[in-house]
Amino acid sequence: MARPPRKALRATAAGVLSASLIAGGVLGAAPAAQAATSDVRYVDIAGDGGTVLKANVVTPAGADGTRRYPLVVLPTSWGFPQVQYLAQAKKLAESGYVVLSYNVRGFWQSGGEIDVAGPHDVADASKVVDWALAHTPADPRHIGMAGVSYGAGISLLAAAHDPRVRAVAALSGWGDLIDSIYSGRTQHLQAAAVLDTAGTVTGRQSAESRAVFSAFYSSDLSKEQDILAWGKKRSPTTYVDQLNRNGAAVMLAGGWGDTIFPPNQSAALYEKLTGPKRLELRPGDHGTAELTGLFGLPNDVWTDTRRWLDRYLKGTASGIDTEQPVQLKSRSTHAYEGYPDWKSVNADRGKIALAGTTTIHTNVDSGADGGIVFLSSILDQIARLPPVASIPLLPRAWAAVWQSEKYATAQQVRGTATLHTTVTPTKESGTLVAYLYDVGPLGLGKLVSHAPYTFHGRTPGKPFGVGLELYSTAYDVPAGHRLALVVDTVDPLYIEHNPSGARLTFSSPPNDPSYVSVPLREQ
Template sequence: MARPHRSRGHRAASAVLAVALAVGAGAVAQPAVAAPAVVQALGSFRLADIPAQDGVVLKADVFTPPPGTPGADAQGRYPVIVQPASWGQNDLEYVAQGHRFAAAGYVVVTYTVRGFWGSGGEVDVAGSKDVADISTVIDWALARTAADPDRVGMVGLSLGGGLTLLGAAFDARIKAVASLSGWADLTDALYSGQTRHTQAAAVLAAIQAPTGRRSPEFARVLDDLFADRDLPDVIRWADTRSPSAYLDRINAHGTAVLLANGWGDSFFNPGQITAFYQRLTGPKRLELRPGDHATQELTGLLGFSNATWNSARTWFDRYLKGAPADQGQPVDLEVRPTGVHEEHPDWQSVSSRTEQLTFDAGTRATVEGDRRSGASGGAALLSGLLDQAAHQPPTVLVPLLDRSAAVVQQSQPYWQGLQVRGAVRLHTTVTASAPQGTAVGYLYDVDALGVGRLIAHAPQSWSGRPPGQAFPLDVTLFPTAYDVPAGHRIALVLGTRDDLYGGATPPGSTVTFGPADLSLPLR
């Protein structure tokens, strides 16, 4: 396959089109009035090539505030925002947001991460070369734009979101970051619950294939992940790319950190984000909304007003400009499926009490291994988007779930409803006919017709267990904020196969689950 390539003319033409889209419909309705604004916006934009330390050239865009824009210091310098492009995307991804930031008084430098599109090198997946590039781009911006060295920020989406957190760890000049649909723990993203997240990895690989050049190291890691081999090496590779491994550096720098993610992010589940947030000691903010990976930020990339991007600008106004921006309590949650917003002083305050629920004490249920039951965590990228846009999470008819492939247990109706807040924890016992296996736990909101809407789920695998001997199994479901309507039940489903994951249960084996205890965090 030929390497992706863009001529300078193609990049310029794309940029003109993107900026034209970003200024909105008013330019079409009133051309005589809007034309000067378009010219001014284009005048603040230019393309750039940024040489990295190893000679690789990074393709970049630069936005500068129009003359007279407030926010400059006595030397005429503005705060600067560095924006690494997301996975598989290029420097033109943020044209609309670059224009908005520049109009608000920021110098903006967006760049294509090495290995993708016109930037040189190979895909490094937030490795040491990518991290070094962050400082290189900052150096370049300070030397060649009206950027203030004392007011440096970063914002990024997906891969760019992970890089913003790594930038905060490795470059003390960065005073504030906004990580949007990013990751804090790449190992958890690929292997939470000791279970391979193969569908998400396959989607990422498919996005990368036509737009980037895979390094031999990355190719080996992917092959090992899919083949279920040399996983300790995969984990070591991912650990070095996890901001959580360098959290002490971020705390020492005192960087102001905004984390914004989707409840249904099929790449970077919210559990790793909430764990990371709790360990931050500097200024911090957490926003969780319904959505899948990068779906909650999408309209902002198209130039429309967007809550997540607006929050990022307010964050930078506060910590780079010193504006008295009050964003309310530091933890902001959008509840599923109602859309109600809640604010909390910290993550621990999200739930006020815990209710214990035991299903079928004293009973055991045996299921056939590695069979689909009908229960599902959904499809990567799609399911969370449907939950965001249509309030429709993965849905099943609970009475039709295959009882030979999964244990299905239901509560009594909750006549006052139930406000689930946080991570539901499951404890059970397992007796398996094989030494290794995977259990996937699902919690459903079930109405009077038996329609079950997914509240949360998570996988958990085991290995090295003597066949036929019972052992305890604990599963922590991915965190959520979900209101179960009055009169509905909740259902616990335990199966051994979900197409999101590379399960370890051998076909033809059996798994016996004992009584299940649920710990429900409630408001």
């Protein structure tokens, strides 16, 4: 299998580090979880095609078969063993649920090969439900699914294909797989390296998944349509009509700094849902907001998950349906804010004009970067320390910089900033990365958001328009600060497609001015 090209060592090292953190977290959590759930029953379940899935079942104390209980199915995350959810399974069982957690195919002791949330994984979920109804006191009228990351995606896909699933809590999942790791037509290198490394260490990749990773790393445009089709088949947004028709109540939760599944695609899926729904976004990276809950510690995400299941499986008045359905936690204040819908989050906007003509050289990292997968967003989550750059010191040969005026009052950035500009390349392909910074009096910029953009097949010397959504966020800009838009062409998070010696010119034609539109309101 082809391995990552440029910056491979750094990205793969990040993947190994993240896989080690995952394994360390699981091994550290397992003894406590097992001690707290000594009555857990470990079982083998025949999945699709007879593949053996390792699972555990936790039932309410005193369950004797005379009554039925709501069922919650928990597929494991990518690279995690079946003990992952034991602490939460115990809490759910204590509150009156039958809980079945299973190791998805291809990982750890379960059989088969990794299907990457494909048809076999979807069929497995239904087989697990079948088994639970036949071998536990589960109520066939009240079935829910929940999970983190891979388990979240499989839960959403299962709910779209199996109408028995009445409620879903998808934590750090995805709505659109391609828009997650290939947004802006740019390969998210470090994110893919994390998944690839964890899958190689803890599971057995199928020939199909190996081929997809290989084509992804190699930037083989002849395989692009195959990758897009592969990802579409594994994206809940593809089946949103089925999901709506089945009527499952869907809660989506994620992190502002999720470097594997950025928040935009979850918000887009949320807007397409027509049934009972809820969207929660918090500071942190992929799965980090839910992590303490896996140790059985107090955790907002898992508390709301139980409230969601209580309301839509048990029918109890948990109060969650009386709250604003969009709940955002600010990266700056860590306070929650409620909104009636995602559109309301983005309602107030301000524009920063990108005037003049600026030409930059490619192939050199200017120092403006999106950070390091997991590490940067965890620092932002825990210590409110996002990636930083000295805006005055950024070399203008490799970075285009525009700044707003100083804001007299504090400003709130809530939602999705968008870049609109005109680019003239000297080569037919290229990559640019746009960064939005909060710039203080000394010129130090704190990263508010960013996003990559790649183009192919353009005519050298001919301008074309670029429209780019930056990753959604909730960030407060202090009074006296500015916002700055920086564009360069190299970021270790991504594979870049700039031929040697290429240049990009950014202009603002009178009939089509360039700007960045920011969801901005006075605090």
